Amino acid sequence: SECFLPSPKDFPQLKNDTFLRAARGEETEHVPVWCMRQAGRYLPEFRESRAGKDFFETCQSPEACCELTLQPLRRFPFDAAIIFSDILVVPQAMGMDVQMVAGKGPTFPEPLKEPEDLQRLQVKVDTDKELGYVFRAITLTRHKIEGKVPLIGFSGAPWTLMSYMIEGGGSNTHSKAKRWLYQHPEASHMLLKMLTDVIVEYLLGQVAAGAQALQVFESHAGILGPAEFKEFSLPYLRDIARRVKDKLKEAGQDVPMIVFAKDAHYALEELSQSNYEVVGLDWTIDPLSARERTGGKVSLQGNMDPCALYAPKERISDIVKKMLEGFGTRGYIANLGHGVYPDMEPENIGAFVEAVHQHSKQMIKQI
């Protein structure tokens, strides 16, 4: 229960800082690797822990979040962990009802339909009160991880959260949310601004609780084109990193920030100049051209096609080798271009991690 949770103080010393060094573009002995959705249904122990339990109730239990975050680390030598939670806890904190419906995914029974609906949202969110359970999960996990690897906190980006709040769940066209951009640009900016304010507080709270890096997920960037991305996503992504960094600096703190804007290859140059140390890439971008286009301004993270995990292990090793040769070993964090799917073989995730470590050690020795 809550009163026995440890405080965000006296954390165990970090033993493997490879991920943090790569994020800052420093030299490492091997390329660090972790996987988006590394805590997930592809692990039998995850399915067992989650069985019969409500998804958001699980998110609200620091002990359950801690256990699910640690599970993949017991199996694989990942170089980072990401706290088990979901991006949709932010719309919940703003007063919206979100349920996880089996076989359908996250569902908002009463999505935003017209600009008047913005009045239903909490303007000033007390993140300690509404999202304190995430902060407590981070503090507990940072203790229980025993300094093995850094712990990443995260948030959804404003446009991605806006699209869920208007669509009411997952969508192929995102046409309801995009209608707002074209019919109600002012209300759209008002909503994006509201979300940005909450996200900044939320990310700062996660660092105060013990998060050692932050990733911002703009998972629905690809549905925007270059012009809409520049107007409705990029300014908010930039504002979030700027405000979080300025506040942390005041407190003498500094954590690397990663921006993952899925399918936003058209905005790679802008993303590399948006106040984030690391730009996460999906698999539709060629590693070498991503390097050229970002011109050494940022570290890069990604980007193996998750479906390559269906390949035999020797093939995974070859794909990883090519990926490493494309990105180079400096300022690079290996990852998938999106999350692990539930039907993937845990063994093949192991092969992916091992291939990154082995090939990169070889390459670094030869430099």
Ligand SMILES: Cc1c2[nH]c(c1CCC(=O)O)Cc1[nH]c(c(CCC(=O)O)c1C)Cc1[nH]c(c(CCC(=O)O)c1C)Cc1[nH]c(c(CCC(=O)O)c1C)C2
């Ligand atoms: C494991 C899981 C999560 N969320 C959902 C699941 C599946 C449900 C379950 O297993 O019980 C529902 C869950 N939550 C969401 C979805 C996608 C819905 C859709 O658009 O169709 C689902 C199935 C929304 C969501 N949630 C998240 C994103 C951004 C990343 C991405 O682009 O995939 C998004 C878009 C972030 C997220 N979500 C989660 C994590 C922590 C685990 C880890 O990464 O190891 C993280 C970082 C955890």
